[in-house]
Amino acid sequence: MSFRFSLHGTDDGARRGQFETPHGVVQTPAFMPVGTQGAVKAALHRDVAEAGADIILGNTYHLFLRPGDELIARRGGLHRFIGWPHPVLTDSGGYQVFSLAARCVIREDGADFQSHLDGARHVLTPERAVDIQARLGSDIAMVLDECLAYPTTREDAAASMERSVRWARRCRERLAVLRSAAPPEVTVSNAGQAQFGIVQGGAFQDLRNESADATVDIGFEGYAIGGLSVGEPTGEMYAITGDTAARLPANQPRYLMGAGTPQDLVECVARGIDMFDCVMPTRNARNGQLFTSEGRINIKNARYAEDDRPLDPACACYTCRSHSRAYLRHLYLSGEMTAGALNTLHNLTFYLDTMRQIRDAIAFRTFETFRQGFLRSASRLSLDS
């Protein structure tokens, strides 16, 4: 196995570590920029790396539909196809099938859906999710799980969680087949690919516990907490994250899927999370919503029309070194593509810088001080509200 997690140290619940993959080492806690279609939106790979990303996330649903996992396998796998030589994690495709595809029908076997691109019908089974990710050759693949909307009944949450466990077992079994004797139709692009299980159970901690125990019982290289950041109150999300993380093995990485705001990262690191992904820094950037150490900025606001200051005086990114708020506002209002590029570069740097500060604070065992300072600071507040 090429995947290896090492825990360097802890500071209360927060954990400082790293994991090794066939494409390099990732320092944890880590934030993974989202590269949906094999590209982080509005950011060139070199800028993503320069902003401090060790690893990016690719969306299996999108890549399966276009350009197709078989084409990517023929190109030598996702890393070679997209020209990103560093680690990549892929999701299972399930979340987009349930949220983006048309006419999705979930059966025990898997999910039937129609492509949002051309209406073609497809079936995503646990085995197929494994095969597709094997062809993509990501460093970390995720099991296919069912992600319910919030709120849901206990009964629905239980049934869905139990199905997710059954699907997780099928995913692990399929990976074992691919590792020992892959059939000719599945090109395994990355023999060292790891596979993470996903804990579900909605907002019901006893179901979460049951899911965690059953998933750990199957045995994966790491564990994710799914089905959060779907509309539940923040306090509830933190509580479930903390209680669930505590139930997962200490010597394996824990990944909170789809979170979140900068303070979510800090709060969930405090609760034992090692990995995050979220579209927030990149999507908000394209909408002119910028994170700074002094608070959030909506660059469209007229107050920035003649503001010669950088977005964030504390930031060393290219955008902040080179441009004023006045210019960034002008680019945004003028519809220039460089608005999205410069804003994305900054927001990614803010997120990845926050992770670096988190890692340093844990290493120096000053994380609680950092956390309190971070949450007191204006960075979670809007300057424009």
Add this chain to the structure above:
Amino acid sequence: MSFRFSLHGTDDGARRGQFETPHGVVQTPAFMPVGTQGAVKAALHRDVAEAGADIILGNTYHLFLRPGDELIARRGGLHRFIGWPHPVLTDSGGYQVFSLAARCVIREDGADFQSHLDGARHVLTPERAVDIQARLGSDIAMVLDECLAYPTTREDAAASMERSVRWARRCRERLAVLRSAAPPEVTVSNAGQAQFGIVQGGAFQDLRNESADATVDIGFEGYAIGGLSVGEPTGEMYAITGDTAARLPANQPRYLMGAGTPQDLVECVARGIDMFDCVMPTRNARNGQLFTSEGRINIKNARYAEDDRPLDPACACYTCRSHSRAYLRHLYLSGEMTAGALNTLHNLTFYLDTMRQIRDAIAFRTFETFRQGFLRSASRLSLDS
């Protein structure tokens, strides 16, 4: 005066030189990427500079309407506002007023028009074009001229050319006022700003000669040839360019406005042109039309779906170093913003590399050999036709 042109040497009609501006030196023959609204579309300034641009062009019409020349003057001028510390040339705004604005009415005094953004009425007089560019603080300002469509009658071309000469004189007189005693309402952002006259006259060489003589008689730091690349046959464009350039002072720079294809650059350098601007490399890039040393590529073409080669094996740009044609096609078809960014980076590099090769060939007095090789090569042909 901060503007100084030096002719280093010639090779038949081709000229190798440089000009100095308050923001740095420009090697000639030079190509100026178009930064319409204070940004080269889809390219960050650092990438524009890295691609080899000494100077960019800004469009006065766009900047006047948004964010406004007075706001830019308050920010310290265009260079400081946009964060580009290198030379900038601005056009007069006339071309966009005639082609882009609504309900344009040209009178002897100037042009009445409605903003394409909000319908507001404005008047652009020669004096106002000078004032606006003084506030922008570009290193080279252009006189307001009238640019006719092709074809036109001799009578119309003559009347328009004569008006352009009268407007050029008014522009020069206004600049003299600003240089000696600018009124309080005109902030002069760049005291070393040069001003170029523009030769008009349509496709009638005798009118071109008359215009050239009258414009040189007024006296400017450099001279442009306007009103070409508007639909006339290429051979006619080359002939007028050559004959007109020959009539301009040898010790001042000559700028062919709005041209052109890579072979236009080579052919017009051969005819004595020192400066070019064109949206072709950037606009074509965003449409997936790419220039390579082996021919033009339409990246949408299915033949590139599994093509692992770089766009241009002879190119050292980031795009060609990092990505395959297959990936660039995927990005384009997926509507990713990075498609525009990577394609623009490449096309700009191709243009600016061509200019560097032109300059080297002139310096070594091998320009005719370079030219014949360049025109023989596939670079002007489409690989996808």
